[in-house]
Amino acid sequence: MKKRNLMAMAISLSLFLTACGQGGAATGAAGGQSADAAKPAAGGDYVIKMSTQLSEGSPFVDGFNAWADAVKEKTDGHVTIEVYPSAALGSDEDVIEQALQGANVAVLTDCGRMGNYVKEMGILNAAYFADSYEEMQKFMETDTFKGWTDELETKHGIKILNFGWCDGFRHFLTNKPIYSPDDLKGVLIRTPGADVWSKSIQSLGATPVSTVGWADVYNAVQTKTIDGAEGQTSASYPAALYEVLDYMDQTGHILLMNGIIVGEKYWNTIPEEYQNIIIEECAKAASNASKVVADNAAANEAKMAEAGMTIIPPEEIDIEAFRKASEAAYEELGFTELRAELYKKIGKE
Secondary structure, eight states: OOOOOHHHHHHHHGGGGGGOOOOBBBOOTTOOOTTTSOOOBBBTTTEEEESSSOOOOOHHHHHHHHHHHHHHHTTTSSEEEEETTTTTOHHHHHHHHHTTOOOEEEEEEEEHHTTTSSSSGGGGGGTTSSSSSSHHHHHHHHEEEEEEEHHHHHHEEEEEEEEEEEEEEEEEEEEEEESSSGGGOOOOEEOSSSHHHHHHHHHTTTTOOOOOOGHHHHHHHHHTSSSSSEOHHHHHHTGGGGTTOOOOEEEEEEEEEEEEEEEEETTTSSOOOHHHHHHHHHHHHHHHHHHHHHHHHHHHHHHHTTTTTTOOOOGGGGGHHHHHHHHHHHHHTTTTHHHHHHHHTOOOO
């Protein structure tokens, strides 16, 4: 019998909007372009290619299109943002590398991947690090987080445009019910390509597979390259994963805050007046898209259940066992003391 608990999801998302609308810094790159190829066209026009692994129908993809429309209008057509969903420009890692080389790209990313450059930043994507969007917002307002973003910019050439794209809690998506870490033993789970993600998912009992892009999860399940994935409803519903996976196990193990980044090399070719418009409109689009995610979460979950997916709510899962298991990743990553320091800064016991 299908188990659904829409109220549990609604409650977990109730603090969603409090963290949205934050401004930050981000980096991007366009598939294989050189720095020369990324120079502005004659006449002072600028093109930014916005890359994401998310598919059409995602609230964030709609948000990117809204951002593009606003920027084009506010700059009188001098800045164009082209949106490339479904990893059309390549994997996030590839696009970030292209951005660092000077390509005119932006990419939606997370603290886990930014941890590849500033290791400590990855802690925000460690399992069970934050319990609410309000908490995540407090972490991002600390001098520690600001120091990390400054280091991204000054040492690595990564400019964060905004880190307020709130996308919800991630859950396991599997073809067997998951109630405890023991149930994940031997299960191949797709994870993003960052050390903190892989070690966190491994600590929870699964075998992480970081070589599969999000846009390829559907086919990878069909070909048995992986047994399942972990992700948020706003991404798993548009990707139609309910067609190939039978269960959504609501472990809520990672609270996902995304950011948009660009490479400093290309960013510095854009006039300051246009830079300000790009950043301001990105923050507005992030806030609006995040609200859509929150508003649509329960409805999307219901549609997935109606299509045949069984929703296992958190009260039927041994969440404490998962929390305890996650400690192994903090120890392996050297994040135990850092977590205590950050908790102290926001007044969390």
